[in-house]
Amino acid sequence: xxxxEARNNxxxxxxxxxxxxDILVSRINDGTWQAGQAIPSEMEIAADLGISPGTAxxxxxxxxxxxxxxxxxxxxxxxxxxDDARIIFxxxxxxxxxxxxxxxxSKFVGIDVRPASPDAAKILKLRSGSRVLQLERVRSxxxxxxIVETITLPHALFPAAEKLDLPNxxxxxxxxxxxxxxARSTEKLKAVAAKRxxxxxxxxxxxxxxxxxxxxxxxxxxxxTEWRVSLCRTDTFHYLSDLK
Amino acid sequence: xxxxEARNNxxxxxxxxxxxxDILVSRINDGTWQAGQAIPSEMEIAADLGISPGTAxxxxxxxxxxxxxxxxxxxxxxxxxxDDARIIFxxxxxxxxxxxxxxxxSKFVGIDVRPASPDAAKILKLRSGSRVLQLERVRSxxxxxxIVETITLPHALFPAAEKLDLPNxxxxxxxxxxxxxxARSTEKLKAVAAKRxxxxxxxxxxxxxxxxxxxxxxxxxxxxTEWRVSLCRTDTFHYLSDLK
DNA sequence: CAGTGGTCTAGACCACATG
DNA sequence: ATGTGGTCTAGACCACTGT
Numbered sequence: 001x002x003x004x005e006a007r008n009n010x011x012x013x014x015x016x017x018x019x020x021x022d023i024l025v026s027r028i029n030d031g032t033w034q035a036g037q038a039i040p041s042e043m044e045i046a047a048d049l050g051i052s053p054g055t056a057x058x059x060x061x062x063x064x065x066x067x068x069x070x071x072x073x074x075x076x077x078x079x080x081x082x083d084d085a086r087i088i089f090x091x092x093x094x095x096x097x098x099x100x101x102x103x104x105x106s107k108f109v110g111i112d113v114r115p116a117s118p119d120a121a122k123i124l125k126l127r128s129g130s131r132v133l134q135l136e137r138v139r140s141x142x143x144x145x146x147i148v149e150t151i152t153l154p155h156a157l158f159p160a161a162e163k164l165d166l167p168n169x170x171x172x173x174x175x176x177x178x179x180x181x182x183a184r185s186t187e188k189l190k191a192v193a194a195k196r197x198x199x200x201x202x203x204x205x206x207x208x209x210x211x212x213x214x215x216x217x218x219x220x221x222x223x224x225t226e227w228r229v230s231l232c233r234t235d236t237f238h239y240l241s242d243l244k
Numbered sequence: 245x246x247x248x249e250a251r252n253n254x255x256x257x258x259x260x261x262x263x264x265x266d267i268l269v270s271r272i273n274d275g276t277w278q279a280g281q282a283i284p285s286e287m288e289i290a291a292d293l294g295i296s297p298g299t300a301x302x303x304x305x306x307x308x309x310x311x312x313x314x315x316x317x318x319x320x321x322x323x324x325x326x327d328d329a330r331i332i333f334x335x336x337x338x339x340x341x342x343x344x345x346x347x348x349x350s351k352f353v354g355i356d357v358r359p360a361s362p363d364a365a366k367i368l369k370l371r372s373g374s375r376v377l378q379l380e381r382v383r384s385x386x387x388x389x390x391i392v393e394t395i396t397l398p399h400a401l402f403p404a405a406e407k408l409d410l411p412n413x414x415x416x417x418x419x420x421x422x423x424x425x426x427a428r429s430t431e432k433l434k435a436v437a438a439k440r441x442x443x444x445x446x447x448x449x450x451x452x453x454x455x456x457x458x459x460x461x462x463x464x465x466x467x468x469t470e471w472r473v474s475l476c477r478t479d480t481f482h483y484l485s486d487l488k
Numbered sequence: 489c490a491g492t493g494g495t496c497t498a499g500a501c502c503a504c505a506t507g
Numbered sequence: 508a509t510g511t512g513g514t515c516t517a518g519a520c521c522a523c524t525g526t
Contacts, residue, residue, distance in 0.1 A: 013502090015514060016514070041491080041493080043491095051516090052516045053518090055514080055516075057494090058515090060493095066488065073492070074493065074494095074524035075493080075523080184487060185486075186484070186485070186486055187484070187485040187486075188483070188484060189433060189478070189483040189485060190483075191453035191455040191476075192478075193453050207451070209436055209454070212435075214482075232435075234434035234435050238432040238433060238458075239432070240431070240432060241431040241483075241485055242428070242429075242431075243335050243337075243428060243429045243430070261495080285512080286512070287510095295497090296498065297498080298495095298496065298497065301512085315512060315513090317512045318504035318505035319506080319510095320505095320512075321511090
């Protein structure tokens with residue numbers, strides 16, 4: 001169907017399996033294959049793209065390593081969903097000191113559309129002054145307010161989102177309603193003192209040390225798509241980081 | 245040389261390439277292949293183990309993903325060194341807010357051998373009361389004191405280490421002098437208020453929010469080998485975490 | 489049983505580094 | 508020119524899931 005050139009020696013050599021990966025990713029990206037659905041078998045993909053099964057398999061190996069697909073022996077290969085537990089915990093690292101990892105609940109305390117601040121414009125690569133959607137929420141773990149969070153999104157990518165009933169799992173919303181899949185993110189962590197606003201929301205004294213997480217999240221096409229600043233109390237929680 | 249059984253169907257099936265990986269890892273672990281050295285070519289390994297080159301390659305793929313070896317097209321495969329920049333930054337995530345990542349300098353301020361605290365014994369899986377080596381140091385980035393660090397090691401694994409001249413890069417020391425290779429680690433992060441001791445070392449006011457990093461590091465054989473608590477000022481630095 | 493992904497093999501050729 | 512790792516192919520068989 002979509003034959004790939006094997007050789008492109010001049011200055012840029014892209015392996016066949018990576019070209020194949022890009023084609024398969026674009027089919028997820030453009031909605032041809034929806035989250036949770038099975039994609040064609042390795043043999044079919046190989047035939048479609050005019051490559052050998054081993055090469056198609058290597059493309060899928062990469063996509064599995066990137067958490068874009070999930071494979072089940074004997075069943076097939078499926079587009080990853082953001083509500084699979086392991087995908088959620090890919091991004092959510094705050095954990096109770098005792099007990100199991102847990103998905104937080106959310107209460108939105110602010111939703112509005114405004115011109116992008118210089119910081120927001122820079123991080124999201126927007127023209128300064130273009131409109132952004134700003135969400136504020138308080139998240140709880142084990143029934144205890146743990147996180148005060150400000151989320152900034154390009155309004156052009158999420159039109160009229162401010163009129164929706166916002167769910168707990170935003171990344172699943174981005175995908176389902178706006179066709180935006182968050183693939184990876186970068187977080188910068190600092191320790192800061194609680195100011196009046198967050199102290200009130202979290203029920204701690206002003207000046208209490210909080211963990212500030214400054215996250216930029218990137219969609220499948222590699223563009224920065226969400227800016228999120230989270231202030232977390234860490235008296236009974238911690239941020240878990242595995243270095244491999 | 246060391247033939248592997250292909251089939252072991254009864255209740256535990258271990259792929260050939262993983263059995264091969266384990267054999268290769270043990271050769272790094274026992275010092276047969278030293279850090280920085282080239283290991284035999286894929287063809288030689290395949291012949292040695294009585295497997296096909298593709299299977300040997302897959303074993304090496306895994307080891308490369310685990311940062312145990314580094315491959316260079318046309319040159320060969322080499323045992324990873326902890327002084328390779330990318331291996332250092334695998335574990336050291338504190339970064340100046342402006343500018344490039346940088347390796348910190350160290351000044352040791354305390355070295356002694358003592359009975360393990362209950363916490364230390366639990367984390368390092370030691371009998372309570374067995375002896376541990378405890379190191380304290382202050383680390384600087386861009387010439388500015390940034391981290392106060394307490395490192396706890398099983399004394400039995402690092403005999404007479406307290407008499408050595410301790411270098412900046414401890415993981416390279418562990419490997420070179422004691423044959424212990426640190427392969428991965430887990431970090432728990434919290435925001436805490438500076439107490440008198442760390443405030444003095446870092447030149448900040450008591451009560452300043454600091455980032456506390458509680459790291460347990462595991463050696464090649466999977467056993468907890470080092471416990472490290474780092475208190476970091478994050479006014480001009482941040483902890484970088486990539487979520488993929 | 490058929491169909492899927494997972495493992496393993498065997499060999500050809502390409503890209504890169506070194507002598 | 509040689510040897511290394513990297514890519515690609517083609518096919519066999521194994522393990523698992525559903526019908």
